[in-house]
Amino acid sequence: MTMSVKGKSSLESLQIGRALAALAVLLLHVELTLARPVYLGENIFPIFVPGSSGVPFFFVLSGFVIFLAHHHQLGDPSKIRGFIVKRVRRVYPVLWVVLLALIPFTYFLFPHRFDLESLPAALLILPTNDNPWLTAEWTLRHEMLFYALFIIAIWKPKIGFPILIAWGLASLYDVFTDFKSDILAFYFARIHLLFLFGMGASYLYIHKKVSMPRTSLISGVAIFATTWTLNYYNGDWSDDYFEVFYGLGAALIIMGSARLEQLYEVKLPKFLLFLGTASYSIYLAHFPFVSAMCKIVLILGDRIPFGNVGKFMIVAGVAFVGSIAFYLWIEKPMMAHVNKWTERWAR
Template identity: 40%
Template sequence: MTELASKRSLDTLQLGRAFAALAVVGHHTTRTLAQPKYLGENVFPIFNAGDSGVMYFFVLSGFVIFLAHANDFGDRDNALRFVWRRVQRIYPALWVALICVVPLVLLMKADLSFYDLFSSFLLLPIEHEPIIDVVWTLRHEVIFYAIFAVAIWNPRIGWIAGAVWLALSFVQPVLFPVYPLAFVFHPAHVLFGLGILAYWLFDRRDIVSPKLCLTLGIVLFGGTWIAVAYGAFLKNAISTWCYGVGAMLMILGGVVLETKAALRLPRVLIFLGEASYSIYLVHFPALSGFAKVATKLKALGIPNELLFVMVATGGVAVGVVFYLLVERPLLTFFRTIGRVPKRVEA
């Protein structure tokens, strides 16, 4: 099954990327428009928990990284190639986004230190995100990628380091409540492990009822989302892990269904999945501009619900343009000079 999956991109994985990015856009649109200087109203409370898209993406990341590199362990050259792929996938687009946003942040007279800038460009640990809010998740991704690279280079050392890292992340709320250990052992890191578990079950072909698996995942993830959105469940480590288990079941059920039934999804959803990193990366700075426009349009009697859709759509559109003009050309360039073979992109 791994061989089948590695020969082409799985559409359900792209759908998952699109879902995660759009959920986060909805969350940030809600936060932005609820500010008194804009609409001053929480238009769609359901998106109070839209940041759960990040939790879905962490699980997805663990699954896809193993799907793409399961056969690379034990080779130092493969470790170097893995690091190069991760660098080209994340950093060039991030640097362009930061170069665009930093002047705006400085114009707002934000107090940025040299380390704020340095850590943002290299995704080093930091206590508070100073420039682009969503970049905090990439800092955690980098830790996962570093441990995975070690595992490729030396599986024994890497697997031990990974197991210890996940175990300490599981107990972080009790043992390491403050920065920097709270960052290094964040409870969301457990979700990478759930993604790895999903891949292992997928590779073993142990899922006999993928529809049931997918349904249970949707119920758990969606139920946690609703409970958190309306205050019945706190945003904490427990809700994070509930999201994680739900996402694991959704991803696992989806990919098994796709490989067994040749499932195909609308191209627009696949495209949004391909553009999801750009959407995720640049939508938040764009929302403020669209929110200002929405505030002026409100005087024309346009319902807040429609203004919400307009602002969110604007944020997505900016991300899509960034993907077409910046991220995709950069990926093509680096793949060309690096001679990276076509594989499932993480």
């Protein structure tokens, strides 16, 4: 990576974060699925189990990007429609394609999980703790809750921000103990704190309060890597604390890298930038490929070279390539049309 001083407003480094987070989640799901008793029944690369850290990173990044993109609209109710249109068209169309494709897939390969009654809640991303169709959708349910609260901040900041802060404080309770009610456990899940971490990092970035961006980046990487290591060696350590420290590390990484990119010309790997653009497809589409390929490698058995390592590489490789194909052949052309059709409502 080379640097030279140059003013810059684009934030390609955020795409790198998206790419790495999506890959971490993909590798996590390959590891956990193959380790199930019905497949291999053992861990192949347990180092990937902390890949769940990709979710806290995504949540912090979401808080950062939403505040960065819309902070100038706060207090302007006329911008609410545009905010809703942009969020809906980004989240729903790709999700609908994946879910509709899962109907025949689930019916034939996983009939015990086939539940049409729960499909409307999945299609609409309604608040629930059940995700029988697509495991990764649970994060979207919390994302939509964050969007709903941010809309209040756009409408009236003096009402919206106290609500967001109160929401964060209530979610802090979940770090130290568990809610008895499933409803409270959803609406005040500890992971909501990470949206606020991202918003705080975005505020500091916008107002040029990140005076030592390299220190921020290095500290964030150190906290994230240390938490990953503790997560790996101490799997029984409370997930509550893992998520909080992953979130803190992610906030420092995002804030520091964004400020560095603003100050300097940074040459970033084009392939990772591409993966960042495709990260939503990777995140949503990989798991059906993982599920199908786990069944196939089990059938092929010893015909696959390098034993269980070979099986892992095949499952991960097909899931990765399949997700990229989904992005290139489905998400990208579809979203070009969707964005064109909705542009006049998104202003």
